[in-house]
Amino acid sequence: MTEWKRVVVTGANKGIGLATVGAILESRDDSFVFLGSRSLERGQAARKKLLSEQPDWEGRVEVLQLDVSDDESVQAAADEVAKRFEEDEPLYGVVNNAGISGEHADMEKVLDVNTYGPRRVCQAFLPLVDSRQGRVVNISSASGPNFVADCSEERQELLTNPDVTWEEIEALMEECLAEEEEGSISAYGLSKACLNAYTIELAREHPELTINACTPGFIETDLTRPWAEARGVAPEEMGMKPPQAGTKAPLHLLFGEPGGSGWYFGSDAERSPLDRYRSPGDPPYRGD
Numbered sequence: 233m234t235e236w237k238r239v240v241v242t243g244a245n246k247g248i249g250l251a252t253v254g255a256i257l258e259s260r261d262d263s264f265v266f267l268g269s270r271s272l273e274r275g276q277a278a279r280k281k282l283l284s285e286q287p288d289w290e291g292r293v294e295v296l297q298l299d300v301s302d303d304e305s306v307q308a309a310a311d312e313v314a315k316r317f318e319e320d321e322p323l324y325g326v327v328n329n330a331g332i333s334g335e336h337a338d339m340e341k342v343l344d345v346n347t348y349g350p351r352r353v354c355q356a357f358l359p360l361v362d363s364r365q366g367r368v369v370n371i372s373s374a375s376g377p378n379f380v381a382d383c384s385e386e387r388q389e390l391l392t393n394p395d396v397t398w399e400e401i402e403a404l405m406e407e408c409l410a411e412e413e414e415g416s417i418s419a420y421g422l423s424k425a426c427l428n429a430y431t432i433e434l435a436r437e438h439p440e441l442t443i444n445a446c447t448p449g450f451i452e453t454d455l456t457r458p459w460a461e462a463r464g465v466a467p468e469e470m471g472m473k474p475p476q477a478g479t480k481a482p483l484h485l486l487f488g489e490p491g492g493s494g495w496y497f498g499s500d501a502e503r504s505p506l507d508r509y510r511s512p513g514d515p516p517y518r519g520d
């Protein structure tokens with residue numbers, strides 16, 4: 233009997249999330265994906281597009297309505313997934329991909345989606361994840377380490393501390409919200425630095441699972457395309473790669489041997505430090 237690798241991907245109706253759904257289904261015949269989408273309609277359209285290209289995936293992908301900023305929606309999605317399983321058929325993995333940039337939202341909203349969102353999803357879905365081999369992949373960003381590099385020493389220590397707690401991360405977010413009016417803080421960088429710190433805590437609390445974060449790289453999506461448009465250049469001229477390229481690190485963290493838990497990885501699927509940028513292709517971070 234096939235032991236299905238069932239994976240939930242949030243924010244999967246477009247961009248890197250949708251490419252990740254395709255990469256999972258492509259890479260493993262034993263995979264099944266819940267394509268998370270806050271809009272059922274957009275999720276169904278994405279599924280239809282995927283199946284028009286790969287009709288063979290028909291029975292292996294299903295839309296799951298899930299708004300990561302809404303407690304009730306997240307819990308309803310977890311209940312829906314739980315209903316689909318027998319006791320001995322757990323979820324294999326969760327990819328926390330849903331995210332927004334800081335350009336059209338205030339700091340509170342960015343933190344709510346990018347940092348509190350993955351936490352809501354983990355709290356609701358982790359009880360369903362296979363305690364023998366389960367994985368969590370948090371889609372973060374190089375903006376996280378870049379943010380930490382510019383922080384005070386005290387904040388750097390907090391955001392890289394192996395013993396960091398959610399209470400400390402939340403207190404930092406609240407402090408930054410209070411400072412927001414000064415306008416000097418990048419909400420997006422803060423949200424991803426806090427997501428990386430949360431990844432440390434979550435991995436510590438769940439030693440039975442493999443839980444890591446990564447940047448997908450600089451990828452052309454609806455999130456980044458406006459930057460090229462604003463400069464009047466083609467996305468590839470700015471170094472943006474197609475969505476498929478953004479799936480390398482997530483797929484490695486989902487199915488490969490990352491070598492640890494609670495770590496952050498670059499888009500080349502090699503470990504990176506939490507407090508400074510490592511270019512893809514540069515030597516991996518060894519934890520020193």
Ligand SMILES: NC(=O)c1ccc[n+]([C@@H]2O[C@H](COP(=O)([O-])OP(=O)(O)OC[C@H]3O[C@@H](n4cnc5c(N)ncnc54)[C@H](OP(=O)(O)O)[C@@H]3O)[C@@H](O)[C@H]2O)c1
Nearest residue numbers: 243245247248299300301329330331373450451453454455
């Ligand atoms: N593109 C890059 O270069 C880059 C670099 C570093 C990190 N990232 C990260 O990669 C992830 C995916 O980004 P992307 O570039 O693929 O952007 P995108 O094309 O804008 O896709 C973002 C996805 O997140 C969904 N989403 C937004 N708010 C949500 C919510 N409250 N609940 C559920 N889903 C929600 C969007 O759904 P709707 O269609 O409903 O809005 C969409 O499906 C993000 O976490 C982003 O921070 C991207």
